[in-house]
Amino acid sequence: MNLLPTEEQQQIVDMVRGFLAGNAPLERLRPDKFGQIGNPDAALWPKMAELGILGLGVPEDGGGLGLSAVEETLTYIEFGRALVSIGVLGATLGAHLAARDAPDVAAAIMGGSTAVGLATPRGAVEHSDGRFSGEFHLIEADEAEFVLLLTSEAIALFRNEDFTDRSARLSMDSHMRLMRARLDDGKALGWSSVTEGVDHARANLLIAAYATGLAEAALAGAVDYAKVREQFGKPIGSFQAIKHKCADMAIAAEVASCQVSFASVILAKDSEESRFHALAARIVAVDAALKNGATGIQVHGAIGFTAEVEAHLFVKRAHLIDFIGGDQRVQKAQFIGADAVM
Amino acid sequence: MNLDYTAEDELFRAEAREWLDANVPREVRPPDGPGMRDFDLGWQRKQFEGGWAGVSWPVEYGGRGLSLTHQLIWYEEYAKAGGPNAELLFVGCNHAAPTIMARGSDEQKSYHLPRILSGEVAWCQGFSEPNNGSDLGGLKCRAEIVGDELVVNGSKIWTSSAHLADWQELLVRTDPAAPKHKGISWVICDMQTPGIELRPILIMTAPGHHHFNQVFYTDVRISLSNVVGEVNDGWKVAMSTLGFERGTAGMLENIRYGAVVERLVDMARQRLGTSALENDDIGQRLAQLRAEVTAVRAMTYRIASRAAIAPPGSEASLARAFFSQLQQRIRRIALDIIGPDSIELPDDDPWIRPYLRTYSNTIAAGTSEIQRNIIGERVLGLPR
Structure with missing residues (x-):
């Protein structure tokens, strides 16, 4: 038993952290002089693909690097630190789903093209046997060829054009492009339900890691x-008054980090306990993100209320990820219904 | 990272489970008095005779010299088997013994460690004073060196089970002229020494159990050979104990609380119904607590992983500060699930007294505020 990264795992963390420090510093998210905020991260995907990051946890026979959920989780902690566009979640989870049923799609996703x-x-959401109907938000889907749907019951990969009645919306997290759209009996390219395998648990785990x-x-910014x-x-x-706020932020981050690590090891073993531990990880980690985002602004004082420092970005992104596949209220309702894992 | 156990670990787990199933006491633990002392020491003796008292203690002191992973496995099985919360043993096994192991003389080790481990003696703590709680370093209980003895005059307070203990780990001021952290000594005090008087202090679970005491020392003579570490070096000696308490000593309690939450989930499902619970405020809060107590187990594993490399340091305060408040919230929700009857205090009450007891969790062994100072200054590097 050891819940600390191995040397090899630490090397992966260092590699990803180094790449993001050079290619995705937080300052990239400062507005230009017109207040215009685009999304600068689309350019990251081909570079990340080159490093193997997009297919890190996909099995080798599916065209990925064949590393485990532990390594995948460690990279997602780095994505969260750098506020990488959460479109990355679509790529990772989409590649996992496609690797089984549509290898050419998986290859295109992992290749960053x-x-x-x-x-x-x-x-x-109405759902039966891989067909879905309902109203949705699409995030970072503007130039995407595929869309990954996450509900509290299932995870499914679609072609972007399967979604109809599109209308663009400005997002509270203004770096993320947002629109409304609907599915009418849309047939997924690949999907799995929350009760089978670890695909759905992986989504919760990676959201927790982010x-x-x-x-x-x-x-770190507040300190x-x-x-x-x-x-x-x-x-x-x-x-x-400030020191203790920072201490509370440190506690929340540590709680999240420990449970995320624990859940990643459980998931890497394809254990039946994956769903329980990934849900626990999501609940404590999203809680930490929301709390630390908010407290970070307060520690900064007035400057924290401006777009001139990064503090506000964290709380906005935290709210966005909270809603992916169902917010804390939905996740907790699921979790209290789950069987105990002792 | 892995959660794998070796075949040898699994064998150890199976043996622990088998022994605990056969030996965990089935009778109810008396809540206080000599009956509690007999119960706790008897249980310790039984564990010692079975070879389970000091899983991670060095072999030379009567332990099995096994790793912290083994200790963790033992605690997990202990919690699953419903082993008793033998609180009277805590100070001896988790405070005094590790301190004596780290800083004691050969004589102190060979006399005290086997007696603690085998359940012959109970220890209590003499740290806090009426005017020195969080500011422990400012303590005033005076010990003058006269010949080869210390002569102690002063008072200690909040001493759990002083009336049932044989020995005390006592912090005294041996050099009033030195800066406050430099004039303290850590002393082994025999509780039968003439000049020691006790005053019981009722705690907030009253009416009920005698738990706390104030201890008065009038010309209490203690041999200098009972000083652990150097005279005037007691602050450093004490800090090694506190680091331990904030780190690994809490593991059993951390693990035990997972079962407490599951009992609450079962009780809530029975009272509210499984599907109603999902969208009820109690269900939402209980889910949060369930997730957090699950994370505590993960934190315990990480602490054990770190402790295999280096002794627990200031970062242990993260888990300690989190867990003490989590315990309070867990015990608090029991009242909401029970509803109006929670204002009753039955004799065989499993929820209300434990709830009231959790008010001490954020005060004892360093208040939440002190823990947050430690986190702020020593983990995050914020200025003092």
């Missing part, structure tokens, strides 16, 4: 600022 958007329900990285980055910002003649981090 085609993007995968995300779909998440706006209300009730949320963990986000919570850690929000903490850095509390060390240098002075009031009453000393750094504000010396005041318990």
Whole structure:
């Protein structure tokens, strides 16, 4: 038993962190002088594909690197830290689904030549045997060829054109492109239900890992600022009112990180406990992301309310990921209904 | 990362399970008094005789010299088997013994460690004072060196089970002129020494059990050979104990709480119905608690993984601060599930007294506020 990364796993973390530091620094998300905010991350996919990151956890016979959910999870913590476009989730999960039923699609996704958007329900979803109907939000789907749908009951891959009645919306998280659309008895290219295999659990786990990285980055930003910002003649981090807020952020991030690691090891074994532990991870990690995002703004004071520092980005992204496949209320209702895992 | 156990680990687990099934006491643990002392020491003796008392203790002190992973396996099986919460043993096994192992003389080790492990003696703690709680380093209980003895005068407070203990780990000020953290000594005090008087303090679970005491020392003479570590180096000696308490010593309690939450889930399902629970406020909160207590187990595993490399440091405060408040929220929700009858205090009550007891969790062994100072300053590097 060991819940710390191995040397090889740490090398993967360092590689991804190094790549993102060079290619996706948080400053890229500062608005230009017109306040216009595009999405700068589409250019990342081919580069990440070159490094093998997009197919990291896909089995080798499916065209991926064949690493486990543990390594995949570690990379997602880094994606969260850098606030990489959550379109990446569509690519990873879409590649896993397609690798079984549509290898050419999987190859295109892992090669970075085609993007995968995300779909998440706006209300009730009707679903039987791989056919889905309902109203959805599409995230980062504008130039995508495929769309990955996550509901609390299933995970499914579609062609983008399967979604109709599209209308663009501005997102609260303004770096993410958003639209409304619907499916009418849309047939998935590949799908699986929450009760079979680990596809659905993997989605919750990777969302949890992303949320963990986000919570850690929000903490780091708040701590850095509390060390240098002075009031009453000393750094504000010396005041318990601020210090204890930072401590609470550190606790939340640690709780999330531990459960995410634990769940990743369980999932890597294809264990039946994967659903339980991934849900637990999602609940504590999204909680940490929401709390740390909000607290980070308060620690910054007025500057935290502006678009000139990164603090606001964390809370907005946290709200967005909360809703992917069902928000905390939905996840908790699922979790309290699940059988105990002791 | 892995959660794999070796064949040898699994064998150890099977043996532990078998022994616990056969030996965990089935009678109810007396809540206080000599009956509780007999129960706890008797249970410790039984574990010792079975070879389970000191799983990760070094062989030279009577333990089995096994890894922290083995200790964790033992705790998991102990919790599953419903092993008793033998609180009287905590200070001896988890405080005094690790401190004596780390800093004690050969004589201190060979006298005290076997007696603690075999359940012959109970220990209590003498750290807090009426005017020094969180500011422990400012303690004033005075010990003058006279010949080869210390002469102690002063008072200690919040001493759990002082009236049932044979020994005390006592912090005294041996150099009042030195800076406050430099003039303290860590002393082994025999509770039968003339000059020691106790005053019981009722706690908030009253009416009920005698738990706390104030301890008064009037010209209490203790041999200098009972000082652990160097005279005036007691602060550092004490800190090694606290690091331990904030790290690995809490593992059993962490694991035990998973079962408490599952009992609450069962109770809530019975009272509210499984499907109603999903969208009820209680169900939502209980799901949050279930997720968090699941994460506590993961935190425990990570602490054990780190402890295999280095002794627990300040980062242990993360788990400690989190868990103490989580325990309070877990015990609190029991009242909401029980409903109006929760204002009753039955004799065989499994929920209300434990709920009231959790108010001490964020105070004892360093308040939540002190834990947050430690996290802020020593983990995050914020200025003092």
